Amino acid sequence: MEQNGSPTAASECDLERVIVVGGGLAGLAAAVGLAPRGFRVTVLEARPRLGGRAGSFTDPATGQLVDACQHVSMGCCTNFTHFCRTIGVEHLLAPQPRLTFVTPDRRRSVFKADPWPAPFHLGRALLGAHYLTPVEKLRVAWGLLALLSERPDADPPLREWLLAHRQTDRTIDRFWGVVLVSALNETVDRVGLRYARKVFRDGFVRHRDGFTVHVPAVPLGRFYDAELRAWLDRYGVEVVENCGVKRLTGAVSGVELRDGSRREADWFVLAAPFDRVPDLLPPELAADPFFAGAKELAPSPITSVHLWYDRPPLDLPHAVLVDCLGQWVFSRGEVAPGEFYLQVVVSAARPLKGLGRDEIQTRIGEELARVFPSVARATLLRSKVVTEHTATFSAVPGVDRLRPPQATPVPNLALAGDWTDTGWPATMEGAVRSGYLAAEAILARAGRPERLLRPDLGG
Numbered sequence: 001m002e003q004n005g006s007p008t009a010a011s012e013c014d015l016e017r018v019i020v021v022g023g024g025l026a027g028l029a030a031a032v033g034l035a036p037r038g039f040r041v042t043v044l045e046a047r048p049r050l051g052g053r054a055g056s057f058t059d060p061a062t063g064q065l066v067d068a069c070q071h072v073s074m075g076c077c078t079n080f081t082h083f084c085r086t087i088g089v090e091h092l093l094a095p096q097p098r099l100t101f102v103t104p105d106r107r108r109s110v111f112k113a114d115p116w117p118a119p120f121h122l123g124r125a126l127l128g129a130h131y132l133t134p135v136e137k138l139r140v141a142w143g144l145l146a147l148l149s150e151r152p153d154a155d156p157p158l159r160e161w162l163l164a165h166r167q168t169d170r171t172i173d174r175f176w177g178v179v180l181v182s183a184l185n186e187t188v189d190r191v192g193l194r195y196a197r198k199v200f201r202d203g204f205v206r207h208r209d210g211f212t213v214h215v216p217a218v219p220l221g222r223f224y225d226a227e228l229r230a231w232l233d234r235y236g237v238e239v240v241e242n243c244g245v246k247r248l249t250g251a252v253s254g255v256e257l258r259d260g261s262r263r264e265a266d267w268f269v270l271a272a273p274f275d276r277v278p279d280l281l282p283p284e285l286a287a288d289p290f291f292a293g294a295k296e297l298a299p300s301p302i303t304s305v306h307l308w309y310d311r312p313p314l315d316l317p318h319a320v321l322v323d324c325l326g327q328w329v330f331s332r333g334e335v336a337p338g339e340f341y342l343q344v345v346v347s348a349a350r351p352l353k354g355l356g357r358d359e360i361q362t363r364i365g366e367e368l369a370r371v372f373p374s375v376a377r378a379t380l381l382r383s384k385v386v387t388e389h390t391a392t393f394s395a396v397p398g399v400d401r402l403r404p405p406q407a408t409p410v411p412n413l414a415l416a417g418d419w420t421d422t423g424w425p426a427t428m429e430g431a432v433r434s435g436y437l438a439a440e441a442i443l444a445r446a447g448r449p450e451r452l453l454r455p456d457l458g459g
């Protein structure tokens with residue numbers, strides 16, 4: 001997909017103009033898809049920074065760049081990896097060859113691949129999980145085989161399906177839930193089978209590299225820094241931050257900005273989150289059934305608990321917590337002299353609703369201290385609790401009926417966003433896919449069809 005050379009000054013005035021509304025990963029991927037292909041792209045972003053939900057904020061107390069929530073990618077996220085490679089930040093993602101699963105009794109299992117072909121590469125890791133009995137491991141293996149034999153579009157409620165396929169409350173909590181709550185940001189009793197199958201198929205079965213977790217080695221804000229800016233400059237992409245769009249105008253000829261000014265273009269990519277889209281559409285489009293799903297998608301929250309200690313609190317870079325309130329803990333090391341930073345992520349965080357920040361921080365801090373003696377010995381210097389109420393859409397059974405494709409009925413308007421129809425759950429991979437697909441839609445309608453989407457691993 002990479003193209004050489006940047007548009008010359010002479011040719012720039014001939015380029016067709018594209019306005020991308022939203023500078024999250026979806027909007028940026030659309031810009032990356034279109035800018036080298038004969039379009040003059042402008043990205044309008046409401047916030048003072050790029051990256052949207054996969055971004056960082058500057059902690060006013062310390063001036064440190066802090067991720068609103070730790071993000072991870074996986075080897076199977078081929079489009080996100082391609083996006084990072086294209087803009088020159090792939091080196092900021094650190095592949096993790098081993099994961100550690102920890103239970104409240106402080107026992108640990110290491111999950112790593114053997115040098116065997118998929119799907120056998122993870123067999124020994126599953127057999128070594130200390131938190132499942134041998135019979136439970138057989139149940140899980142049976143359930144996985146049955147899941148993978150399901151039709152790709154089958155989407156019954158997952159929990160009922162699991163119970164009908166020899167799973168117990170314990171295997172659901174200790175195996176299926178541990179993987180799926182983090183991957184889908186939803187609990188097993190709410191999700192449909194389709195995306196559960198996708199997680200296990202793409203992540204664990206199709207290719208031996210699919211399951212490798214990639215952790216950003218730096219705060220996410222760094223991904224939108226020098227390398228991205230240089231790439232955008234090279235291809236003449238204009239980025240305007242602090243530029244909230246009030247709505248698209250005409251159907252569609254321009255955008256009206258929150259400051260009352262207007263901008264016009266030939267093409268538009270609406271790359272805003274689903275809960276913003278209805279207000280951003282012109283009234284004549286807002287009622288179109290094509291866009292109706294944006295109003296019906298349900299949100300699912302994620303809470304992240306940020307903790308700064310006076311000494312190294314963990315002997316691991318990260319750990320998956322089994323049978324705990326928190327699901328992942330990430331240790332980011334010494335971020336300032338004498339300050340060691342941990343982040344705990346609670347996906348599908350509805351159980352925390354109604355609890356104050358102090359209560360959440362106390363529960364998570366006490367849990368960590370029980371699981372890791374080194375945390376109990378460290379002194380907590382400060383903390384922060386961040387809840388994103390609309391972190392992702394909820395992958396309920398049949399959710400794809402509510403996800404529109406990127407090519408809209410309006411010839412010069414494409415949609416992008418992790419919530420659009422990508423075949424993926426709401427992830428950075430899904431967002432980048434949507435951006436590439438939106439760019440494909442515009443290229444096709446401009447008479448220059450081109451495939452931008454990257455193939456799946458092993459596909």
Ligand SMILES: Cc1cc2nc3c(=O)[nH]c(=O)nc-3n(C[C@H](O)[C@H](O)[C@H](O)COP(=O)(O)OP(=O)(O)OC[C@H]3O[C@@H](n4cnc5c(N)ncnc54)[C@H](O)[C@@H]3O)c2cc1C
Pocket residue numbers: 021022023024025026027044045046047050051052053054068069070071072073243244245246271272273276280302303304388390391392416417418419426427428429430431
């Ligand atoms: C707490 C949390 C943890 C997560 N963890 C992971 C993870 O570990 N791995 C993973 O793959 N995914 C994770 N995700 C999901 C991932 O962050 C999203 O799927 C992805 O970032 C969505 O990108 P997007 O571009 O579709 O949307 P967004 O990131 O929401 O971008 C939309 C952009 O549009 C802008 N905008 C909105 N309205 C306007 C307007 N009127 N005018 C101009 N601009 C506007 C917004 O400011 C925003 O920048 C997580 C999400 C959250 C919230």
